[in-house]
Amino acid sequence: MPELPEVQTVVSTLQPRVEGKRLARVDLKRPDIVRPRGFDLERALRDRTISVIARRGKRILFTLETGEQWYIHLGMTGRLTVESPAAEIAKHTHFIATLAPGGQELRFRDPRRFGGIFWIGTEQTESNLGPEPLGLRPAQLAKRLAQTRRAIKSALLDQNLIAGLGNIYVDESLFLARIHPLAASNELKTEQVARLNRAIKQTLRRAIRHRGSTLRDYVDANGAGGGFQLKHRVYDRAGEPCRTCRGPIERIVLGGRSTHFCPRCQRRAKR
DNA sequence: GTCCATGTTCTTTA
DNA sequence: CTAAAGAACATGGA
Numbered sequence: 001m002p003e004l005p006e007v008q009t010v011v012s013t014l015q016p017r018v019e020g021k022r023l024a025r026v027d028l029k030r031p032d033i034v035r036p037r038g039f040d041l042e043r044a045l046r047d048r049t050i051s052v053i054a055r056r057g058k059r060i061l062f063t064l065e066t067g068e069q070w071y072i073h074l075g076m077t078g079r080l081t082v083e084s085p086a087a088e089i090a091k092h093t094h095f096i097a098t099l100a101p102g103g104q105e106l107r108f109r110d111p112r113r114f115g116g117i118f119w120i121g122t123e124q125t126e127s128n129l130g131p132e133p134l135g136l137r138p139a140q141l142a143k144r145l146a147q148t149r150r151a152i153k154s155a156l157l158d159q160n161l162i163a164g165l166g167n168i169y170v171d172e173s174l175f176l177a178r179i180h181p182l183a184a185s186n187e188l189k190t191e192q193v194a195r196l197n198r199a200i201k202q203t204l205r206r207a208i209r210h211r212g213s214t215l216r217d218y219v220d221a222n223g224a225g226g227g228f229q230l231k232h233r234v235y236d237r238a239g240e241p242c243r244t245c246r247g248p249i250e251r252i253v254l255g256g257r258s259t260h261f262c263p264r265c266q267r268r269a270k271r
Numbered sequence: 272g273t274c275c276a277t278g279t280t281c282t283t284t285a
Numbered sequence: 286c287t288a289a290a291g292a293a294c295a296t297g298g299a
Contacts, residue, residue: 003277058278076278077296092296112295114278150289159279166277215277216298235277256291258275 002058002074004133004164005207006218006226010080011055013221017082018106021099022049030094033108033116041117044068045097057129057163059118068121072108075115077217080108111217130162133200142193145185152188152196153181154255165200168213168235171260173200175234180268181252181259187269206231234260 002010026042028034034041045064052063059071060080072080082104089096095108095117108117131140144161145152155161156170165173174181176199179192188196212218212226215236219225229236233243238251242262252259 006277073278076276111297112276112278114294148288154289157278168277213277218277255289257278 002076002078002218003166003169003212004055004058004204005169005210005228006212007055007058007060007074007164008208009212009220009226010074011053011060013224014053014060014080014082017104017221018050018099019053020049020051021102022047023097023106024100025096025098027096028094029096030113033094033110033113035116035118039119041070041119044119045070057132057159058166059129066122070117070119070121072117073115075110075112077112078108078110078115079217079219080106080221081219081223082221083107083223128160130158130160133162133164134204136162136197136200138190138194138197141197142188142190145188145193148185149187150185151182151254152179152185153257153259155185156200157255157257162200164204167257167259168215168232169200169203169207171235172207172233173203175199175261175266176203178266180266181254181261183268189269234262236260 023045026045028042049065050062051065054061059073061069061071063069074080085103085105090109092111093107093109097106099106145155148155153170153174156165173196177196179196207213207228210226210228210231211220213229214225215229234249237249238260239248242249242265245262245264247262247264249260250263
């Protein structure tokens with residue numbers, strides 16, 4: 001569910017309700033979602049105050065008043081919401097923190113458990129996470145894409161190459177840039193990379209404006225779904241007419257992921 | 272029962 | 286050796 005626009009929306013809706021609040025009670029129902037394994041998260045968070053919530057790639061990064069940091073990754077089905085303590089506790093809720101003042105609860109739910117809670121602490125450990133796509137310059141993107149011969153689709157899914165894109169927004173960005181998903185990353189022309197860089201930013205900005213895409217699980221911190229799924233040009237539209245040329249959208253499997261594109265609008269470079 | 276799913280990481284293959 | 290492809294993880298919905 002969560003790519004950059006969804007994670008950004010969660011962060012934006014979380015900020016006014018959680019920043020400055022103290023974690024008065026912390027109830028970790030599934031210790032195995034915490035990394036490193038065996039880390040005593042309840043003890044580390046109890047009575048701490050959250051000063052800042054931010055997004056880095058698909059991570060929701062929390063900074064405590066102590067300067068210590070930790071983050072939540074939503075995986076595929078994760079939800080991070082602020083709810084009334086009276087609200088029913090949904091199945092697969094793994095973490096509940098009571099916020100003070102106010103008594104509202106910060107809850108993390110993740111049926112598939114591909115997500116998790118990651119303690120960083122205060123160490124300045126190097127992260128391999130790639131640069132943020134918004135604010136990325138074309139020359140920087142070109143340099144990174146030149147380092148691999150993989151299909152551009154696979155390259156853009158690599159969080160170490162560029163952080164925050166997932167299956168939906170890679171397909172949408174490639175369509176907007178009119179680049180075939182199987183095109184070799186290192187063979188893209190300068191002009192194509194420039195177009196791709198613009199397409200990624202435009203796609204992400206539009207998606208954020210529409211509060212993300214809700215296909216199944218995704219909701220923001222207030223429990224509200226997004227609306228960008230209605231604007232998808234190719235994702236999950238196999239067989240439907242291209243919004244540009246009316247030809248049918250094609251679906252292929254690439255790197256184990258379903259990939260959607262318009263074979264007419266996204267021609268492969270002749271070689 | 273089958274297939275598929277917004278993600279990441281470990282293993283296998285080339 | 287490295288890069289890339291494939292499998293695995295866990296649950297639920299169509």
